[in-house]
Amino acid sequence: MAAWAAAGLILSNLLPAQSIVDARAQPLGNTVTVRGIVTNGPELGKIRYLQDGTAGIAAFPGTGSVPGFDGVVFPGDSIEVTGTMVSYHGLLEITPIASFSIISTGNPLPAPKSISLAQISDNFQSQLVEFECITFGNAGGTFNNGGTFDITDSEGATAKIYLRNGHPLVGSSIPSEPVRLRSVLSTYDDFQLLPRTADDFVASTCFFFPQKLEQSDITTTSFQVTWKTSLPADCVLRIGTDPTPDIPLPVTGYTTDHGYLLTNLTPGTIYWVQIEAQHNGETIFSEATPFATRSLSSGQIKTYFNHGIDPAFANGFVADGETYEEVLNETIARIDAAQQTLDVAMYNNSRDVIVNAIKAAQARGVRVRYVAALDASNTALDPAPSFPVLYG
Template identity: 30%
Template sequence: MKKLTLLALLCSGTFLSAQAQTRTTKKRTTTTTTTTTTPAKSQPETAAAPAAPAGPLTLAAVRTAEPGTTVTVRGVVVNGGELGNIRYIQDREAGLPIFSNTLDDLKNLVPGDSVEVHGTLKNYNSLLEMDPVQSVKKLGSGRKYAMVTVPAAELTKVLNETHEGRLVKITEVERLTTTGGNPASALAGNVNYLINGQAGAIVRISAPSNGPDGLVGFTPPTEKFDLVGVVGQHSPSGTPTGYQLLPRLSTDFVVAGGLPVIKGEPVPVAVTKNSITVDFSTINPGTTKVEYGATPALGGMVEDKTPTKQHQLTLTDLQAGTTYYVRVSSANSMGISTQPAVPMITRKK
């Protein structure tokens, strides 16, 4: 009996040992399988990557980015070389200056050009600009661009961060003064002036704005005018108090709403028995048109469509010693200005 019991115990121990070995083998197999499949589980995390931006950003979005950010933007150019090697572009919501001393593609841009620009944002004396510029692609030309309009009494509504880089129009300006309060005469380059002598209402004249239509040497109007310019900023201290208006050319000083208003009456400056040369001037450039006839009904007409402020046309094939009624007019994109007919007489001999 003892032998049988001992034999049973020995057999039982062998079976238990075999069962324990089998669990160990299964456990190792399980562990090995787990170890092998772990990298497979982590593969999707390793492969994930941030989505790339979908095309150019709006200028409003770019203006919220930090300096040092590289961006691609699109906009319409609002100035040429009269402000130097900087071009301001704008879309419907915001504006941004683009600067380069070396990139010819940028220097060749003129107002109305539609562009795509790629480069890095920079804080230049508190002005957010793109510098350096890596590439400029011209997309079109002759594009229209809008401007924000406010009266001079509400100037602070546009001399701010929201409108930095945008073209604006200030209406009902009474005068431009030096920073000392004296009336501005011939304007000088790289000099600040003030709108209506108001502190902080800075107008900056750019030295490259010269030539026939330039601002250097230009005398501002003495009557009320509108003033167009780009909103810039120059605040070396970092405090945003240096907002300034940057007019581009003398044509940004707009009298009479831009209409070619005729100044005074037309006068005959050269008269023969068969001709009269008619001379008149307008406040703003416009075409030249002279209607004439031996009666107030007129009937004859000569015209020159070249825009100018100094107008002169000659009436020919006239009768000697005859009174002619002469009416002049001038037109541009803003409208038409016409004067009532006045009499002029040819010579008898």
């Protein structure tokens, strides 16, 4: 019993353990019990961050806590903690700690979540995170004292790391080259990244795609795709008609500027394209991106007015019609000609003849999408027609 007491276990305070994500959802002031793997030690002070498979949480032995917590809890320990859920400058933490026990030691730490600086959010709070190609604002200098230090990633997003006074990195050199940064994501009014030791700075090749894939030279059966890599690379283009393209096409040239002309495609079709790039044994994948071939439609736009116009203001433009009858007849003709889909956007509609034509199109299998103005007069749409209408 003495060994358990030294670990901070108080039997009268035991509660069934819950997942950390469920504990984080509890109202502030509630007592929670969680289990997780500890991811830091005294380099971050008395606080300990722990994770299970669902989320992360901080545990701080503040006033009223059982003694001994920060002296016996280390990275890789699997622990159970009971205490009060509070928010300290935006950081959800358990304090005071009513009880704790060490279940096992020497466990592997959770794998860091690989995200970009722009993706930092409360969803990753108190968890280990990892960022590629991080540069420091004062690269090559020295972590002279505790405080915040600016960092930037390859996308231009920025954030800050924080070192407390007495942190083991204080007095060491700030990385002069880009690194892969591992840290605990914490909060003190704003997000802070907390590296633990120099091992959290890993040399990075900074191999990435500087920009999204671009499409050009679009025809009915072909288009050009271009992209860049930050370092020279061999590439394979994958193409398909769904978001997981699986047809590989090798791309010639070991370079940073790449391009591929896709041919023998189908008109008016969406194709998904993804790039696989390799540099010195490292492989990266671009986001799968949808592109489309040009359709066989003429692209012609007809313009009708329900009254005459002054040609002096038309810059030579000649309308296709200038009477109400011409507008109505052309609208009905277009609806009657629809074979597969019909998209209608009408501010207001009081013409039953138009609605009846749309109903007839739907009855012969045409898919109808109709958009109408919420505050306009649409008496022809009352009662509600058989086709769907979106009001906005």
